[in-house]
Amino acid sequence: MNRINGWWRLWMVGAAISGLVCGWVGSSTLPTRPFQAMEDHALRSNTLMIERLNAKEGDPTSRSDYEIRKDINTLQDSMKNIMGIYNQRKLEHQLTFFGIWVLSCLGLYFSILTTRWIIAGFRKTSTR
Secondary structure, eight states: OOOOOHHHHHHHHHHHHHHHHHHHHHHHTOOOOOHHHHHHHHHHHHHHHHHHHHHHTTOTTSOOHHHHHHHHHHHHHHHHHHHHHHHHHHHHHHHHHHHHHHHHHHHHHHHHHHHHHHHHHHSOOOOO
16 A cells, blocks of 8 residues: 555545535535425415315305316416425535535645645755
8 A cells, every 4th residue: 555645644634624614514504495485385275275175065155176276286386496496506505515625625735735845945955
């Protein structure tokens, strides 16, 4: 097994720490679920289902079953759109923090290379 020099070890430890920090910050700042929209959807769905049952029982004051089903389908489609937007935002958020982690690893790598080059310039070279 080849030995890894101290600079590479420093980079690996820094990349791991950076990954932990980006993962922690990224997970703690994830977009929240649209709970208000979900509650509104549930309330409106329940109302429509009760209205549909009343229409099936022949209540003359309610709308037709077709109109109620159309409203239910519209409501479900809007909730699918809301959840699709939420999932898209969540994915974009995760990819952003992954990009931040990659850039921090590259920045650490180039700063270590620069530091190594500067330190090598101060060492005496042996002339033969």
